[in-house]
Amino acid sequence: MAAQSEYVFAGKLSDLKSSRKQRVTVSDRVLALFYANGQVYALDHFCYHTGGPLSLGDIEDSHGRMCIICPWHKHSITLDTGESLYTAIDPFNPRNIKHNCSKGVKQRTHSVRIEGDDILVKLSDVTEKVFESDRYFTEEYKVFMENV
Ligand code: FES
Incomplete structure (x- = not known):
């Protein structure tokens, strides 16, 4: 899939405010839109x-970070x-808990712009497969699923 350089219509803000979560398809890429904290x-x-x-999934505030579970x-x-x-717990001192430890970026995000009631999305550069969520949009994955 070629990189998409323009914002394209992905849904209505009023609908997303009601549902808070939506599955949409933008340029053959299946995306999830979320509405949380006015964003x-x-x-x-x-x-x-x-x-x-x-x-x-459920949208949750994880110690100040908005997350999808x-x-x-x-x-x-x-x-x-x-x-x-993830939450790290010291096995030698279980009261020593560290919230919001990061495994790194695993899920690709895309740019969003709002114009009136329209949600516009611009795909990030998906020409290179760098995030783990990219695997579902590869030819190898399509071939694998066709042969399962
Ligand atoms: Fe999402 Fe396993 S946590 S598929």
């Missing part, structure tokens, strides 16, 4: 872990950056 976010729809449908295995993914977060 709209666009991420790849299929969870980097094993392909869970993020638009069916994947409905399949409950991984926590930040809406703004696509980082996967």
Whole structure:
């Protein structure tokens, strides 16, 4: 898929404010749109872990970071950056808990612009597969799924 250089219509803000989560397709890429804290976010729809449908997850505030919780295995993914977060617990001192530790960016995010009631999305440069969520949009994955 070629890089998309323009913003394209992806949905109505009024609809997203009601549902808070939507699955949409932009230029053959399946995305999840989220509305949280007055902001709209666009991420790849299929969870980097094993392909869970993020638009069916719950939006949660994780110690100050807005996240989508994947409905399949409950991984926590930040809406703004696509980082996967975890809570670290020191086994020698279980009271020593560190929230919001990052595994790095796993889920690709895309740019959003609002014009009136229109949500416009510009895909980030998907020509290079650099994030784990990219795997669901490769030819290898399509061939694999056709042969399962
Ligand atoms: Fe999302 Fe496993 S598929 S956490």
